[in-house]
Amino acid sequence: MPAGTSYEADARDPGARLGSRFQDALHLAADLHARQVRKGTRIPYLAHLLAVASLALENGADEDTAIAALLHDAVEDQGGAATLGVIRERFGDRVARIVAECSDTDTVPKPPWRERKEAYVAHLPHADAATRLVSACDKLHNARSILEDLRRNGLSVFERFKGGKDGTLWYYRTLVEIFRRTGSPRRGELERGVGEMERLAGETE
Numbered sequence: 001m002p003a004g005t006s007y008e009a010d011a012r013d014p015g016a017r018l019g020s021r022f023q024d025a026l027h028l029a030a031d032l033h034a035r036q037v038r039k040g041t042r043i044p045y046l047a048h049l050l051a052v053a054s055l056a057l058e059n060g061a062d063e064d065t066a067i068a069a070l071l072h073d074a075v076e077d078q079g080g081a082a083t084l085g086v087i088r089e090r091f092g093d094r095v096a097r098i099v100a101e102c103s104d105t106d107t108v109p110k111p112p113w114r115e116r117k118e119a120y121v122a123h124l125p126h127a128d129a130a131t132r133l134v135s136a137c138d139k140l141h142n143a144r145s146i147l148e149d150l151r152r153n154g155l156s157v158f159e160r161f162k163g164g165k166d167g168t169l170w171y172y173r174t175l176v177e178i179f180r181r182t183g184s185p186r187r188g189e190l191e192r193g194v195g196e197m198e199r200l201a202g203e204t205e
Helices: 020-032 046-058 063-070 081-091 093-101 113-126 129-160 164-182 187-200
Strands: none
Touching: 020 046, 020 063, 020 081, 046 063, 046 129, 063 093, 063 129, 081 093, 093 129, 113 129, 113 164, 129 164, 129 187, 164 187
């Protein structure tokens, strides 16, 4: 453990405390995503949301940011702009803004995949640090899952994604470049993971 780092919450540090708002967000996330599973698996989607919140907290997230991490896919996957309104009413403007900036659409049905992803990567460099933290943690956990499935099942993993192999690799490589330029947390681990994804996909030697 690096000097000066502690994994025990300091009761004097408000940023290290999670209160009833976080618990409410956890309940909302569980309700919204109750019927959702990870693509191509039987894994409850809540597992991903908890992982992203955990990564964010490990990298200094305050309560608002941790709540946004739990709810970062709620707008995209569970109701669009109406769900964003619920989040704003229950958790405030800052949480709603982070969730909105982590969403590639708030419309139902969703626009075409490439259009959404190009718009997302165009705005991400201009987002604030909290948004980029949640986004980086989201993409890192996704990349870990893709990499694990690539090792287990081979290239068929890309059939789960609307972008296919080429689109998925383009998207993650673009994200790596953005997180490197903006100095986002966990960028090194994400870059290594994406490099391994490319190698297993036959994109690099």
